[in-house]
Amino acid sequence: MSPLRAALRKDLLLHWRTRAQVVAVYGFGASALLLFSFAVGPSAGVLREHAAGFLWLGLLLSSTLTLAESFHAEAEHRALEGLLLLPVSPRALYYAKALANALALAALGAGLVPVMVILYDAATPRIPALLGIILLGSAGLSAPGTLYAAMTSQARARQTLLPLLLFPLVVPVLLAAVKGTALLIHGDPMGQLRSWALLLVCFNVIHWSLCGLLFERVVED
Amino acid sequence: MRADRFPYAMLALGFPLLLWGSYWGLFLAPGETYMGDVQRIMYVHVPTAWNAMLALTFAFACAVLFLLRGDPAWDARLEGALEVGVTLSGLLCLQGAIWAKPTWGVWWDWDPRLTTTAVMVFAFGGILALRQFVDDPVKRATWSAVAAVIAYVDVPIVYFSVKWWNSLHQTQSSPETVSRAFHWPLRINAVGMLFLMTGLISLRARLAALRRDEELAPPGPR
Amino acid sequence: MGAASGVISGGWGFVWAAYGVSAVILIGYAVSVHARYRAQRRRRGEVKP
16 A cells, blocks of 8 residues: 555544544534624525625634644644654655545535525535535645644644634635635626636645645654 | 944935935825825835835745755844735735725725735734744744745735636726836835845844844853 | 726825825834844843944
């Protein structure tokens, strides 16, 4: 089994073994969506209009929990040093972890869609496209998010630092994902979805390569 | 220290130039056809924009050089460039808001350049915050450099995405700044601010180097 | 609203505000760096020129 696959298997197993936490994060995300409704008011029209924004804000906030958690084992049990001693390149470790995080976030996002449908009356018939946007957006959050989670898991004030560092960087992801989702909900007469998806792809290409390159420097001793 | 002549000389050159350029722009240059006297804000706003971007570009260069060479002097310069760059970018946002209110009627009109600048204030300011919470000097330097590289690479992506996001709602175009501005006050202020920025980054980098020295070998009892 | 319809009259208050804010921040920041630098050098016991 290649190092990448082995590491990926390890990280997916970690997510599976801590699935109680996954449920808790999902609860957090869903309650965030509920709070947005309270903040904005019960007008169905307004809620539906901004449903995409609320979904992605909820996912973004939840992502800080998921990403921080993903390095919990490495930080608490000093497993990171052990992993780095293995003849596995740090790059493989990064990609495995980032991939696992991306899948976890995508699952979270997909899980929040029914909440969005119910609370905001915002549904779309184009389910595969929606899942595609959720996957691209989750990957966009995960690439820099995993790198910064690795960094902040070793620093003080880690809970504040991760969102502080991550949120400005992922503004393009937020913009593109919200726009894409909104187009799916409200209709896309001018066919703009493609362009926003392309932006997400570009963001992902750039950050998955750059962060993979830099990860080694973040975890080196 | 004799070597301190350089930063203070830069400051001594920069401030008078800014005074001269601003005086010219405020009192001697003619008002602009459409924007009236409000356009005079450009004589300080455009130089700030150029120098903020320059400072953060220099920060990016310092980050890359540190990652490649490991010389702590580049980390000190990175800290200087970050702080100066964030200060100038923050100033830019304030100037932009003061310009926008009489022009568009709102304090913030989501102009892509200014919005990107606001994101940069948070992105690069966050790196300054990161530095406060990392005790190991080598880790602090490496992580700041990594974060600076990622943040800088992200800037064009942020700009493009905000521009496109905004263009779907607004049709007003960005103000034609340079073409309508009277050239000399702008150039003088730009050069003045360049000297100022150079002096400030240099001085701030020296401060960072001294602090790092103290960290590694605290001075004995005096 | 200004530029769309024609001339913005007056507005000197905003001009002064912009220049004033710029001066305050630039001078204030320069003073801050200078003061911090001097303080750090004093801590090292160096003789100031």
